Amino acid sequence: MTDFTTTRKRFHLPDGVIYLDGNSLGPLPVAAAKRVSQTLEAEWGEMLIRGWNAAGWMEQPARVGDRVGRLIGAEPGTVVMGDTLSIKVYQALAAALDLNPDRKVVLSDNGNFPSDLYIAQGLLRSRGAGHELKVVDPEAVEAAIDDTVAVLMLTEVDYRTGRLHDMKALTAKAHAAGVITVWDLAHSAGALPVELAAAQADFAVGCTYKYLNGGPGAPAFIYVAPRHAHTARPSLSGWMGHEAPFAFDLDYRAGTGIERMRVGTPPVIALASLEAALDAWDGVDMGDLRAASIALSECFITEVEARCPDLILASPRDTNRRGSQVSFRHPEGYAIMQALIARGVIGDFRAPDILRFGFTPLYLTQDDVLRAVEILAEIMADRLWDKEEYRKKARVT
């Protein structure tokens, strides 16, 4: 049984704050600060360029990738770190399209994060005439999978509502129609059990600054199923993905397996922070994590619905259809969130009317949730949000 009182001690949480936004940016793991300063001083400072070998910087993207891989049900040696998620989406989608060269349609849904859709639009434009991004309602995805589709590109958990796609069923349906799948796990990795290998997913990508607590701008990951790893063609064919980067050949030859999805120099300092953050996951059973996440989310929904009748649940009520976040709608959602933040309860707002709350058992307790609802109920009952300063839309995140 995972001991979440121990994991909580691994995080720095500012006094007086109840943090319900770990689904956007995880808090600082205490060990990360030490690890980063060690990387700066003992490694960069003392080793200088020798650090690439002596400190293992060169293997870091694969080493850290394997640790992320355990949390998303990936086979060892199938995940590599680097770049931002938007770039990893590009790489995965381009490689997936190349595996299905006779088809030109990418299917996605309007619950996807816009960056994924923008990346697809840009990529398809460069692929020339006939290529099309087809965007349907999340509920219509299954029926839209047919043999005209080259790639099904979905974010498993909807960033606004927390709605969870059935990865296994949709992947099976896609494969039956000859469609390659790309799954974005930004709101899944570290949020709930993911079984990439068992679902037979083809490609997956995700970020590490949310539930994995790697820090702002922490590097993203990419997964390629072993059956594609030696044939997938890297579209961003940088030297670190070359078979022999230090041979300095003039022609590109893809590296072995997942290594080919590396692009350029790894972000060593950011990876050090992430590596320390991943220590918090050692010994965490993903089934226990899911149970704790559901308990926190259900407690929140029950209490909010009982005490704040003006807030309308925007997330699926069925826990099996939800990730690890809960959203409520209110026309004054922005001002309400500002009032909450002013009282130390940090969640976030997504236009036009969504109040979004993330549940992260590694450092969040039921007492935190009850206290957060207490404060929210006071704000709603006394209309404490109805102030000029809370209505001014100054906050960008």
Ligand SMILES: Cc1ncc(COP(=O)(O)O)c(C=O)c1O
């Ligand atoms: C599902 C999803 N995809 C893509 C992104 C963009 O990632 P990045 O800004 O790291 O490229 C985000 C969050 O920012 C996201 O939630």
Ligand SMILES: Nc1ccccc1C(=O)C[C@H](N)C(=O)O
């Ligand atoms: N990377 C960021 C940088 C700045 C502000 C927010 C983000 C987010 O990650 C937003 C997130 N993807 C979301 O689901 O809203």
